[in-house]
Amino acid sequence: MSWKIKIHFNSMLFLCLTSFSLLLLSIYSLNSGVVNIIEWEFMSLNSCSIVVSLILDWMSFMFLSFVFFISSMVLFYSGDYMLGDLNFNRFMYLVLCFVASMGALIVSPNLISILLGWDGLGLVSYALVIYYSNEKSSNAGMLTVLSNRVGDVAILLSIALMFNIGGWNFVYYTEYIENGGLYNLLKVLVVLAAMTKSAQIPFSAWLPAAMAAPTPVSSLVHSSTLVTAGVYLLIRFSNMLYDSKVQSFLLIISCLTMFMAGLGANFEYDLKKIIALSTLSQLGVMISILSLGFADLAFFHLLAHALFKALLFMCAGVIIHNSKEYQDIRCMGGLAEFMPLTSMCMNLANLALCGMPFLAGFYSKDMILEVAFMSEINFISFMLYALATGLTVCYTFRLIYYSLSGNFNLSSLSLISDSSVVMTNSMVGLSVGAIMGGCFLSWLIFPEPYMICMSLEFKTLPLLVSILGGFIGYMLNNMNVNFNLKSLGLYSGVVVMGSMWFMPFLSTFGLNLKGLKFGQMISKIGDGGWSEFYGGQGSYKFIMNSSNNLQIFQDNSVKMIMKIFMIWFIILFFII
Structure with a gap:
């Protein structure tokens, strides 16, 4: 075992032990109902105190436990995946900084200290997206950081609005924030910050672009760190959103x-x-389920999703690594024969994503759909739920067909196998979580189950939609490949549907380019123009002139001025 892998083995061991300890603390805190809030006065200047606050409840302990467990598997996995990289140590330190920033955000009940973790995630994610030094990575990193800056500004404005409440420890005030006035603006800003971090419309373009980062980073980002920060913020602020118009939006x-x-x-x-x-x-x-008022279900799905999504990215990384860095699924196919263990783990993660009964995704996703169907939602939201469930199974079986079970398309590149023990061991560790994580979490978080009363049609709807989506996803793509690519006949529709509704175009060439030009114009007219004339330079001239006049009076020159004035008055009097 090389020196690099030893470092990652030690990191994995430390993070695994820490994760297990935090899980035990979470179970204890959940059963006892104990919430510890630690405040440390960092500095006191005059009457202003700078306080570092930490919240240690079952939610923060459990989330930290999952973050550390997934990070340990990702770091160990990186020991082989990034083995040939020249900047291996830099990569490891960046990932550890990423995990530390997420940990700071999780245990912060204070909006100012949350900003440290929030900005830390944004900064380190930019460094990781541009890790491969090329133009594509640079553009993706710029799109990521500029999109997330909108949320950072929203957090800063929220800090200013929290003055109206009397403190920045929002855990004390979320239940008492009313509707109307500045409070509505505070809610809008918090939701805006969460939407940018979790890439909701219209900020969705940066999430696929961030795939320019190395695959282990993608595994960590998309499971339990960067994109879940917005959801976690909304969970902490969930009491504030109840019965408000922001919730419907x-x-x-x-x-x-x-x-x-x-x-x-x-x-x-x-x-x-x-x-x-x-x-x-x-x-x-x-x-969506959080906006319906079920923050505990959102947190449940966040944890369950983290397990199988990290596993799915790890399997994708192994396939890309063995396929000589090909990422196009049309260049793969038939990999189940050459990589049986990776294929098994990938199918396991895919089935958990689809909500296959008794896997991790089933317990959270099925409950979310049933609770949503029971809630007072409109017809549009109901149809979007049903269609999104079917589309999830559809693209999953499409992925299975193209990469694992279709025709072998790698021509002479046939040296493919599960030879990397380090990467496969990491995947096996997460596979256990993808199988058992859902039932384990449901027993912990919901010791008393939800009472769900539905008709037979609504109860079987997710199952029917999933079966139909899987059939369409597999058979339609099989026909599309074998019968001269029928999708080319519907090219315009495919472009609209497959381009995320032109959101990447609007976010880059549209909004960003015009926004930067508009900002340049405002800077010229405002900061460098009228604002400077009446602001900095104007204030400077006014203060200097006033100071000079004041200096004349202080130099006792008033008598001389009065004498001169009297002389001129007498002269004018005699002349007249």
Whole structure:
């Protein structure tokens, strides 16, 4: 075992032990109902105190436990995946900084300290997206960081508005924030920050673009760190959103996001982007059920989704690594014969994503759909839920057909196998979580199950939609490949549906380019123009002139001025 892998083995061991300890603390805190809030006065200047606050409840302990467990598997996996990289140590430190930023965000009940973790995630994610130094990575990193800056500004404005409440520890105030006035603006800003971080419409373009990062980073980002930060923020602020108009807005936006992502994934051919769009769809599921008032279900699905999504990205990384860095699924096919263990893990993660009974995704996703169907939602939201569920199974079976069970398309590149023990061991560790994680979490979080009363038609609807979606996803793509690519006859429709409704174009050439030009014009006219004339330079001239006049009076020159004035008055008097 090389020196590099030893470092990652030690990191994995430490993070695994920490994860197990935090899980035990979470179970204890959940059973006892104990919530510990620690406040440390970092500095006191005059009457202003700078306090570092930590919240240690069952939710923060459990989320930290899952983040550390998945990070340990990802770091160990990176020991072989990034083995030939020249900047291996830099990559490891960046990933550890990423995990530390997420940990700081999780345990922060204070909006100012949340900003540290929030900005830390944005900064380190930019460094990881541009890790491969090329133009595509640079553009993707710029799109990511500029999109997330909108949310950072929203958090800063929220900090200013929290003055009106009397403190920044929002856990004390969320239940008492009323509707109307500045409070509505605070709710809108918090929702805006969460929408940018969790890539909801219209900020969805950066999530597939962030696939320019190395695959282990994608595994960590899309499972439990960056994109889940927005959902976690909304869960902490969930008491504030009840019975507000923001809640209805969030429901329709999240439902549209999960439908748009599911539709786009059925027309995508990049392996990593398909999985990224599936993450976007599941984020829409989490935020939609949260907007209906079920924050505990959103948290449940967040944890269950983290397990199988990290596994899915790891399997994709192994396939890309063995396929000589090909990411186009049309260049794969028949990999189940050469990589049986990876194929088994990938199918396991895919089935968990679809909500296969008794896997991790089933317990959370089935409950979310049933609770949503029982809630007071409109017909549009109901149809979007049903269609998004079918599309999830559709693109999953399409992915299975193209990569694992179709025709072998790698021509002479046939040296493919499960030879990497380090990567396969990491996947096996997460496979256990993908199988048992859902039932384990449901027993912990919901010791008393939900009472669900539905008709037979509504109860069987998710199952019927999933079966229909799987059949269409497998058979339609089989026909599309074997019968001269029928999708080319509907090229315009395919472009619209497969391009995320032109959102990447609007986010880059549209809004960003025009926004930058508009900002340049405002800077010229405002900061460098009238604002400077009446602001900085104007204030400077006014203060200097006033100071000079004041200095004349202080120099006792008033008598001389009065004498001169009297002389001129006498002269004018005699002349007249």
